[in-house]
Amino acid sequence: MSVSVCRAGGERxxxxxxxxxxxxxxxxxEGRWGVVQCSIAAGWTGPPQHIHRQHDESFFILTGTVRFTSGREELLAPPGSLVTAPIGVPHSFANADSRTPASFLCTVTPERYLGYFREVAALLPGPDGQLDPAEVLALMSRYATEPYRPD
Incomplete structure (x- = not known):
């Protein structure tokens, strides 16, 4: 039997x-799933809605309240909530509170999508402090993810 233990440090x-x-x-x-802990600032607006074509995501809320949007529907998820975004389902997430940070665990199945987080962190912001949308879209495409705009 072999088990794996996450140490206090870890890639950040x-x-x-x-x-x-x-x-x-x-x-x-063997790459079947990965887990990240995510902390989001108070009022963080999150990514635009998107659809994953090759992986599922689940979010377990630890602190704060996270707003999930899928199409035109919104869900407020307090601590202890588990929200799943299966392949093909549009979704986004944001901090629902403008004064309090939030945190959650995010699983990705398979783990390959962890590479997206790593690569987007390496992108350099432009003079306005924002990432180049074209670079982000190209990166999303490499990870079988596409933007979603509700009608």
Missing amino acids: WSVAGAEFRVLADGSAV
């Missing part, structure tokens, strides 16, 4: 108001 990076820490990089389970 920041992306536009979100802090990520890898808890499981998939190496212990």
